[in-house]
Amino acid sequence: MHEYPPSLMGPIIGMSPDKKAESPGSQGMCGAGTLPEAESASSPLATSLDRIGPSGAVSRSGLEPEDEELTNLNWLHENLLQNFTLGDAQSCSGPLFDIEGSMGSPRGHGLSSSSSSSVSSGSPGSERDPLKSKPPFSFSLLIYMAIEQSPSKSLPVKDIYGWILEHFPYFSSAPTGWKNSVRHNLSLNKCFRKVERGLGKANGKGSLWCVHPEFRPTLMQALKKQHFPSAQAFCTPPASPPSASSPPCHLFSLEQGYSLKECDFDAATAMMLLKSASEQNIDPYEQEGPIDLSRRDLVVVSRDPKQDHNYSSVPVSPSPRQTTGSSAATHGQQERAGWANGSHPPLKRVRHDPKPELDEELKEAAGSLLHLAGICTSLGASRRKSRKLDRK
DNA sequence: TAGCAACTAAACAGGG
C-alpha cells in the first residue's frame, strides 16, 4: 500500500565505523538468494569507509594495490577526513543532531509520533538532549545506515534494531512501535532486500536484510539532495528557491556560512558517495564476485529529480496505479519475492550514459572534501559555476 | 486542495 523510497535520506551521520556487525548472521554481501561467504572488511565490497577507524582515521592496512585506482580518494580520506567524524560521539555527542532545534527535521512529525517521553520536543531553544532527540532520519535511512555499517552489508532485523538503539538512544525509551515501523519499512521499501541466511550459518529466525545495490546510486543521489532543510537553506542562494537541482551544500564555499556540522554532514555524505561509488558498479544479479570497477556502465545515476524521490518512477511493468507511491509497495514486495528466488527483478532502470555520471559523483565528492578542507579547486569552482548557471 | 511521502498502528500468519 505504501511505498517507501529512500528519498528522505538525510545526511549520513552517525556512521561509527567501530561498530562492526555484531550479528552472527552477517555473512557477506547479499547476493541473489543466499549470502556468499564474503566476510567483513576482507570482502571485495568492503570499501575504504570500512577501514575508517573510530576516530575517523583511515587505516591503510587494508589498502591493496588494486586500490591505487582510488588513491586520490584515499588521500582525501586520509588527509581530510581524519578530522571528520562519522558518528563520533566525542565531537558530536553522538550521531544525533538536534532536530528539535535549528536543524529541523526532514519531516514534521519525525520518526515517532509517540511524542516520546524522553524527548524534549519543545520549541527551539528549549532544553535538548541530543542523545534523546528524535533522529532526523527516516526509518529508511536508519535501516540503510545500519546495513551499510555492517561489514557484510546485511543485517537481520534484530541487529538493525540493535544498531538503531545503539546509535539512537531515543528509541530505547520510545515505545516499541518503532520496531514495527522498521519491519514495515524493510518489507515495503524496495531498497531493502531480504536474503536468506546461508546454510551452516548461525541459526536464528528471520532473514538478513541488505540494501539493494541497484538502488544505491539513487540513494546516493537522494543523499546529495536531501540535506537538512536548514542546511540547504544555508546553501541555497537566496535568489533561487530550493529545488531538486539545487547543488548540495558542499558545492558552496565555507564562506557562505554553513557550520562545521553541516560540513560533517557533507563529509559523511561524500564518504557515502565515495564508498558507494565503488560498490554501485555491481550488477547484483549478474555478478556476485569482486567488483569490476571497469563496469561503470552499470552505474545508474538519475538526474531526474522525480526519480530521486520516487523509486516507483523506475520503469516497472506498467500499471495504472504505478504513478502513485502507494501502489508500488505491492510491486516491491512482489519483486522481492522474485529476487529471493534469484531471478532478476522486473525493474530495469533506464541507463543513460551513466559513466560520466559516476565521474560527476566522484568529482563532486572529491570537490566536497576539498572544500571542507578549505581547498578550492578549479574543478570545484568550475563545477559550482556550472551549477549556478544551471540553476539560472 | 490534491497528491505524495513518511509514519504509526494493528492484524495476521508462520516459525522457533
Place this chain on the structure above:
DNA sequence: TCCCTGTTTAGTTGCT
C-alpha cells in the same frame, strides 16, 4: 503458548 519475524492494510500527518 509466547515471542519474533514478516506481510499487509488502514489511517494520520506534513509538505509541495
